[in-house]
Each structure stands twice: as C-alpha cells, then as structure tokens.
Amino acid sequence: MTFSNRLIQWYLENKRDLPWRNTTNPYQIWLSEIILQQTRVAQGLPYYLRFVENFPTVFDLANASEEQVLKLWQGLGYYSRGRNLHKTAQIIAFECNEMFPKTYTELLKLKGIGTYTAAAIASFSQKEVVPVVDGNVFRVLARYFDVETDISSATAKKEFTALANELIDKKQPDLFNQALMEFGALQCVPKNPICSMCIFNESCAALQKKKVDLLPIKLKKTKVTERYFNYLVFEDESGNLLIQQRTSKGIWHNLYEFPLIESEKELDEEELIEKISTTSFLTNKLVSIKPFDEKSVLHILSHQRLKIRFWGLNVDGKIEKGISKEAVKKFPFPIVIFNFIEKNF
Structure with missing residues (x-):
C-alpha cells in the first residue's frame, strides 16, 4: 500500500468531525483556515461557529463594520488576520460579485491569502491538485523521509511542497491534504509521539534512525x-x-x-x-x-x-x-x- 493510500485510510478511521470538513463552500473553508492559523482547533472552533452564525455569507461579513469583526475576533490574537479577513470579504463581495476565485493562482491575489490558505481552499472546495503545507506537514515529512533541511530557511517551503506534490493523491487531493495535516495534529505530534502505535512505524526513517525528537530542524530563534x-x-x-x-x-x-x-x-x-x-x-x-x-x-x-x-x-x-x-x-x-x-x- 502506498504512503498516500495508507494515510488516507488512517484519516477516514481517525479524523475529527469538524464542521468545515462537511462542506465544499469556499467561504466556510476560507473562514476556518484563517481562524485556525496559529490557533488550536479547540480554541478556534467556537470562533468559527460564531462567525458563521453572525455572518452566514461572505456578503454579510463584508457588510459588517471592522469593529464588529474585531469584537467577534476578540481573544484569538494576531488581529491582522481579522482585519485582512474583513478586507478580503469586501473584495469578494463587491468586486467579485460574491464569487470566490476557483483556482489556487487566482486565490493568491486576495489580501491575507498566502500559499497555504490558497492551496487549502482550492484543494478542499475544488479538488485542485495542489499540496497544502503547514507546520504539521513539515513535521510528518521531515520525520518520515529524514529531511534535515532547516524549516525556518528560505528554501524549506519550496522543498517540502515539492515532496508533498510527489506524494499527493491526484484523484483525492482534498482527502490527502486533510489526512496529512490531521496525522501531524493527532499522531505525529511535536513531543512524545506514540511511535509504537503509528501506521508508519516500520517505514519511518526518523524512527529507524532514532531521530524523531530531532526532526524537524528549526535553527532560527525568535527574538523576544x-x-x-x-x-x-x-x-x-x-x-x-x-x-x-x-x-x-x-x-x-x-x-x-x-x-x-x-x-x-x-x-x-x-x-x-x-x-x-x-x-x-x-x-x-x-x-x-x-x-x-x-x-x-x-x-x-x-x-x-x-x-x-x-x-x-x-x-x-x-x-x-x-x-x-x-x-x-x-x-x-x-x-x-x-x-x-x-x-x-
């Protein structure tokens, strides 16, 4: 069984039931991805539900005041995400006739949407074959393939994206991307992963070389x-x-x-x-x-x-x-x- 097939099978058996996974609506997918940037699912879920309740459509969000949006965002941190969310909603509602761009390339043109978010929306809503690479993906791929590239380096994103692109299931890119991120969130966690119960424990290079705790490598320290x-x-x-x-x-x-x-x-x-x-x-x-x-x-x-x-x-x-x-x-x-x-x- 290939890496992607085994991963998707694991995902279907172990995935968390989250509301944004039960839709192909790009607005709701986009909303969840912005809220979950640098935020745990347990913290972000109540915010997602409140936003969907208060602003059911991108037009509702666009018509809100910035103060209303920031009040609802209160406590999530990284408030530029909330401001960019509001500005992007206005662009989609008033300049794109409430129609989300359908391709990865077009999505990248929107304010506050980078490579990760664009790939997530395009993949989950349109099944576009484009890999989604976040911190969880860095960790899983670095460990499984024993990649020693410093993930804080300028070349890391390109290298890991290319690797994920080789592995992605061309028929089920949405499931593959969700599975890879979920595997990093639930199984291949940063500290003390239970490798003995991992589906890849016989093929993971880091486990064989006793390097699980050493990967991924991140050398750049954040100045506080x-x-x-x-x-x-x-x-x-x-x-x-x-x-x-x-x-x-x-x-x-x-x-x-x-x-x-x-x-x-x-x-x-x-x-x-x-x-x-x-x-x-x-x-x-x-x-x-x-x-x-x-x-x-x-x-x-x-x-x-x-x-x-x-x-x-x-x-x-x-x-x-x-x-x-x-x-x-x-x-x-x-x-x-x-x-x-x-x-x-």
Whole structure:
C-alpha cells in the first residue's frame, strides 16, 4: 500500500468531525483556515461557529463594520488576520460579485491569502491538485523521509511542497491534504509521539534512525522583546471611563485600550505620576491613584512579553468623551484588557 493510500485510510478511521470538513463552500473553508492559523482547533472552533452564525455569507461579513469583526475576533490574537479577513470579504463581495476565485493562482491575489490558505481552499472546495503545507506537514515529512533541511530557511517551503506534490493523491487531493495535516495534529505530534502505535512505524526513517525528537530542524530563534505597559483607567464622578483606539502599526492595531504609558521598567506610583504630568490625556484634576493589583500581569505574544499594570485614577468633574462602563464592554479590546474589564466592571 502506498504512503498516500495508507494515510488516507488512517484519516477516514481517525479524523475529527469538524464542521468545515462537511462542506465544499469556499467561504466556510476560507473562514476556518484563517481562524485556525496559529490557533488550536479547540480554541478556534467556537470562533468559527460564531462567525458563521453572525455572518452566514461572505456578503454579510463584508457588510459588517471592522469593529464588529474585531469584537467577534476578540481573544484569538494576531488581529491582522481579522482585519485582512474583513478586507478580503469586501473584495469578494463587491468586486467579485460574491464569487470566490476557483483556482489556487487566482486565490493568491486576495489580501491575507498566502500559499497555504490558497492551496487549502482550492484543494478542499475544488479538488485542485495542489499540496497544502503547514507546520504539521513539515513535521510528518521531515520525520518520515529524514529531511534535515532547516524549516525556518528560505528554501524549506519550496522543498517540502515539492515532496508533498510527489506524494499527493491526484484523484483525492482534498482527502490527502486533510489526512496529512490531521496525522501531524493527532499522531505525529511535536513531543512524545506514540511511535509504537503509528501506521508508519516500520517505514519511518526518523524512527529507524532514532531521530524523531530531532526532526524537524528549526535553527532560527525568535527574538523576544520585553515591554512594560501602564494602563491608566481614568474614572470621573459619574463613573465614566476614557478609552482610545490604537491607530499605530504593530500589535492590536485598531483595537481599543485605556490611555497608555509605556516605560522601560516597572513604575511605582511616584514615577507614574511624574510621567502622567507630562502627558495631555486629561485636564481634569487628579483626586487619587492606586494600582488595581499588586503585581503586573504577564501577557505573552509570539515575539513579545508584555508586563501590564492597570492603575485606577479618580478625577474631578466629568471626563470629556467619557464612556459608561456598560458601553465600554461593546468595544473590541485585546483579550488581556477585556478580561480586566470583565473582572473589575
């Protein structure tokens, strides 16, 4: 039995029952693929279901505001995915007459759709013979064939795509691609795979050479930056708060937050007051200031470690453009701020 036949047979016996696998609708397939980028299925599934419920068609998604989309995306991280999702939906709805491009090449022209997503949509919705290569595929192929190419290198994607293209089942490319990714997700996992129960344990090169824990090879290390965020939760006599939108490029673009002072280290109360005096957040007189918690909250992103502290600041009078606590909850926030709001308001 060939590699692809054995793999597909395993998939049909072991696959998870996921809603996007029961359709050839390119909109729903695209939605699932964007949501699941760098996201576990268990985390992404509820988001997928909410998006399909709120935006049943690409036209519904295109007609939504960016704030509505980002609010629904809240907590998934990598918010540029949500913004690109919305922009691409508008292109498909208003420039392509709600018709998804049908080929891999045409799909690549859409914003936010790279080689992986284009291959997934073309393969799963149109049965186009194009391999889908993600982290799971890198791992399975590197181990099975003992490929020592550094997967973070510039040539890796091309090499692994060519290898997957040789293996792909030309009659069932959709099943083959799903099977290869599912095998990496469930069986050939990153750490401590149960090789003794693997269908390929007699033919896997890495297992024979005792290299399973060494493959795939990834030499490039991600540099992690440490940042200190001091969020100023101004509250006036009516209980209204002040929020602002992050318009600068970088993390959390277009999401909302409290006025922010970023510092080079953790600040005490006296140091924070000194920095506030140099800002123009408010003209109201400051009545009191105190931290909500004794320690900062550590929030870890892919390339950054954020040490976040929320400070409560009561002020005299009425805050101009102040918003009630109930109204604040309707805005899209980074999940760490949303969790703070839910806990304290």
